[in-house]
Amino acid sequence: xKPLKQHTxxxxxxxxxxxxxxxxxxxxxxxxxxxxxxxxxxxxFVLMYLLWIAVIGIPIMMAEILMGRRARANPIMATAxxxxxxxxSKGWTVIGWMGALAGLVILSFYTVIAGWTLEYVQSAxxxxxxxxxxxxxxxxxxxxxxxxxxxLQWHTIFTLMTVTILALGVTRGLEASVRWMMPLLFxxxxxxxxxxxxxxxxxxxxxxxxxxNIEDVSWESALxxxxxxxxxxxxxxGAIMAYGAYMPSTQSVGKTVMLVALLDTLVxxxxxxxxxxxxxxxxxxxxxxxPGLMFVTLPVAFGNMSAGLxxxxxxxxxxxxxxxxxxxxLLEPGVxxxxxxxxxxxxxxxVLLGVIAWLLGLGSVWSFNDWSDKQxxxxxxxxDSMDFIATNIMLPxxxxxxxxxxxxxxxxEHLLHELKFESSLLLKVWRPILRYISPVAVLVxxxxxxxxxxxxxxxE
Ligand code: PHE
Numbered sequence: 001x002k003p004l005k006q007h008t009x010x011x012x013x014x015x016x017x018x019x020x021x022x023x024x025x026x027x028x029x030x031x032x033x034x035x036x037x038x039x040x041x042x043x044x045f046v047l048m049y050l051l052w053i054a055v056i057g058i059p060i061m062m063a064e065i066l067m068g069r070r071a072r073a074n075p076i077m078a079t080a081x082x083x084x085x086x087x088x089s090k091g092w093t094v095i096g097w098m099g100a101l102a103g104l105v106i107l108s109f110y111t112v113i114a115g116w117t118l119e120y121v122q123s124a125x126x127x128x129x130x131x132x133x134x135x136x137x138x139x140x141x142x143x144x145x146x147x148x149x150x151x152l153q154w155h156t157i158f159t160l161m162t163v164t165i166l167a168l169g170v171t172r173g174l175e176a177s178v179r180w181m182m183p184l185l186f187x188x189x190x191x192x193x194x195x196x197x198x199x200x201x202x203x204x205x206x207x208x209x210x211x212x213n214i215e216d217v218s219w220e221s222a223l224x225x226x227x228x229x230x231x232x233x234x235x236x237x238g239a240i241m242a243y244g245a246y247m248p249s250t251q252s253v254g255k256t257v258m259l260v261a262l263l264d265t266l267v268x269x270x271x272x273x274x275x276x277x278x279x280x281x282x283x284x285x286x287x288x289x290x291p292g293l294m295f296v297t298l299p300v301a302f303g304n305m306s307a308g309l310x311x312x313x314x315x316x317x318x319x320x321x322x323x324x325x326x327x328x329x330l331l332e333p334g335v336x337x338x339x340x341x342x343x344x345x346x347x348x349x350x351v352l353l354g355v356i357a358w359l360l361g362l363g364s365v366w367s368f369n370d371w372s373d374k375q376x377x378x379x380x381x382x383x384d385s386m387d388f389i390a391t392n393i394m395l396p397x398x399x400x401x402x403x404x405x406x407x408x409x410x411x412x413e414h415l416l417h418e419l420k421f422e423s424s425l426l427l428k429v430w431r432p433i434l435r436y437i438s439p440v441a442v443l444v445x446x447x448x449x450x451x452x453x454x455x456x457x458x459x460e
Contacts (some may be wrong), residue, residue, distance in 0.1 A: 001004045007072040008170045009248055016247040017259055018178040020065075022325030023239050024264040025185070027113055028232040030319050033268040034275045035293040036224055041216030042099060042208045046269070048222050052229035053261055056441050060235050060399050061257045063406035068244025069253070070410075074336035075099050075238030078245065079405075095401050099238030100334040102394035104353065106237070107330040108360035109386045113366075114323035115154025116295060117316050119144055124312035129303035132287055137300045141292065146367040155365050156358065162327040163354035166335050167347040170246060181321050188318035189267060192274050192443040195311050200277025208276055208287065209269070223448045226441060231391055232264060236399030239329040240395040242336055248414075252421035254430075270379065279303070294319070331357070360386070393450065400442040407435035 010016055037045050067221060071078035076096030083092050103324040123129065128140065131421045191318055196202060235241055247256075275294070285297050302312035331353055338349035363371065363382035377385040406415075419427060 008246055008255050009170070010175050010246045011248075012175065012179070015179065016251060017256055017263075018182045019174060019243050019246075019325075019329070020234075020240055020256070020260045021263045022178045022182050022322075023234040023243065023329035024232060024260060024326075025267045026232075026234075026322050026326030027110065027319070028228070028326075029264065029268040030271045030322055031113070031291075031294045033228065033232065034272040035290055037103075037272055038226060038276070038287040040218075040221040040224060040289060040425075041213065043210050043212045044214065044216040045221050045225055046209055046272075047212055048217070048225040049229055051361055052226045052266065052441070053233070053265060054263060055433065056399070056403075056438045057233045057235065058257055058261050059430055059438055060403055061233055061240055061261065062253050062430060063402050063434055064235065064238070064240040065244035065247060065253050065257065066415065067374045067402070067406060067410075067415050068238075068241035069247050069249065070414055070418050074245065074340050075241045075333045076337045076339060078241060082405075082410065086409050086411050086414065088405070092401065092405050092409065094404060095398060096238060096333070096337075098394055099236070099241070099398050100337060102237040102390050102398060103239065103330040103333055104357050105386055105390040105394070107159075107162070107327055107357040109364040109383055110323065110330065110360055111158040111357070112151065112364045112383070114320065114327060115151065116144065117320040117323060118128065118154050118157060119150065120295065120299070120316040121313055122385055123299075123319060124302065124309055124316055127309055129299045129312050132300045132303035134296075134300055137303070138292070138298050140299070141296050143164070148365070148369050150304065151365045151368060152362075155361055158323075158327065159354050159358045159361070161324060162331060163350045165324075165328045166331055166350035166354075169346050170336075173346075174332065175246075176212045177328070178325055181325050184316055185321045185325075187413045188314050188321070189270055189274075191314055192311065192318065193270050195307070196274035196277040199281065199305050200274070201271070201280035202277045204280045205273050205277035208280070209273055220448075223445060227392065227445050227448075230395055230399055230442075231447070232268065233261065234326070234329060236395035236397070236402065237330075238333040238398070241402075242333045245336070249418075250421075253419060254422040254426050278302070281305070306322060336456065393446070396442045396446045400439050400446070403434045403438040404444065407439070408430060453456070 009084055067082060068075065068078055073081060076093065076378035079093045079096040080090070083090055088251065123140070132140070142192070165177050230236060275298060276287060278286055279297055282301040282304060285300055298315070299312065301316070331350065334353045335346060335349040338344040338352070339346055364386060367382040375383065376382050377388060380388060413440045
């Protein structure tokens with residue numbers, strides 16, 4: 001066996017957990033999860049989501065970590081090396097390549113939405129939420145979307161924020177930043193929760209999120225829940241694999257993954273309960289209001305409650321931090337590759353990839369104003385096309401390939417070496433899930449994601 005490469009390993013206990021949780025907790029938890037829960041009837045949706053986290057999220061996250069840690073390299077070189085040592089076809093390296101590309105694509109539109117949180121921090125601080133109604137709040141949001149140069153400014157700033165952390169390196173950038181950002185995020189979340197318990201309709205919210213009505217379960221909501229479990233845990237594109245390369249060998253993969261999945265789920269649930277408690281307490285606004293829930297509905301709630309402006313600022317700072325610790329993980333696989341493969345400095349690699357993502361994101365900025373009637377993929381706006389390609393196609397495909405690769409191709413002795421701290425029960429159930437259940441489940445998401453589009457193209 002080749003000796004392990006000289007490679008950075010995070011020394012401080014808990015750094016991997018903070019970084020992986022930082023990657024997982026993001027706009028997916030605070031912006032997307034509450035509104036898709038609202039749209040899909042509440043409790044039944046939450047239950048299905050929890051189920052998918054257990055059956056596909058946890059096993060695939062374990063697979064990604066052990067790939068990265070085994071090879072101690074960025075996802076592209078890690079898959080290449082694992083193919084070699086396990087005698088698998090070189091074709092599997094597509095996992096690394098597609099992942100790095102997916103990271104760039106997701107980053108390009110993620111920074112646009114993350115940029116809105118910066119605008120909203122400013123609006124909250126300057127008192128713009130005071131006395132908002134549903135209509136004036138919608139007008140405020142529409143005004144932002146229509147303002148091309150402001151959108152561009154925030155997109156640029158968020159990309160720069162991401163590049164800065166990556167350029168500082170694996171220890172001084174990534175590790176150092178998650179060590180203060182994540183605890184702060186949790187403190188802000190607790191403040192929000194406390195406020196929602198006092199000021200909001202807490203019990204109504206809990207009832208909405210946790211009462212199970214079988215009639216709310218539809219095939220489609222089951223699929224939405226499954227797709228989201230993937231996105232929210234940052235799986236399928238190598239972010240977790242890249243971080244896995246920095247994880248100490250003595251840390252248990254299974255226990256770590258359980259903790260990260262638990263924290264990610266807790267943040268989504270707490271944010272959901274708090275947001276709905278505030279929304280239920282504000283007359284005249286609907287829980288099922290879709291993507292505008294966070295940027296249109298919630299400001300109305302903040303603008304009409306005591307201390308709402310302070311809490312509104314706290315809230316949007318929290319979302320900004322959550323998004324920031326996710327964007328850095330989107331770019332890390334590519335930056336680590338350029339650095340480890342070509343010896344490019346971290347600064348050079350992050351700036352180069354940051355510029356590419358920023359350019360790719362221009363279309364997403366414009367798709368809300370100048371390009372609002374331009375169509376790209378099958379009638380979708382540029383923004384929706386990028387989201388569709390990355391989230392509905394590349395992530396599930398990458399996740400399925402990772403499950404198949406680790407499930408079928410990696411040698412037993414390599415797996416056992418990485419998983420020596422796990423219980424034998426976990427090992428017994430994990431591999432069959434990875435071999436059979438996860439790939440099939442993901443295939444179902446993929447087909448569901450692509451089929452409606454194909455039907456549109458060929459039937460209509
Ligand atoms: N998990 C992040 C979120 O929930 C998004 C993400 C996806 C980040 C894939 C990295 C990789 O917002």
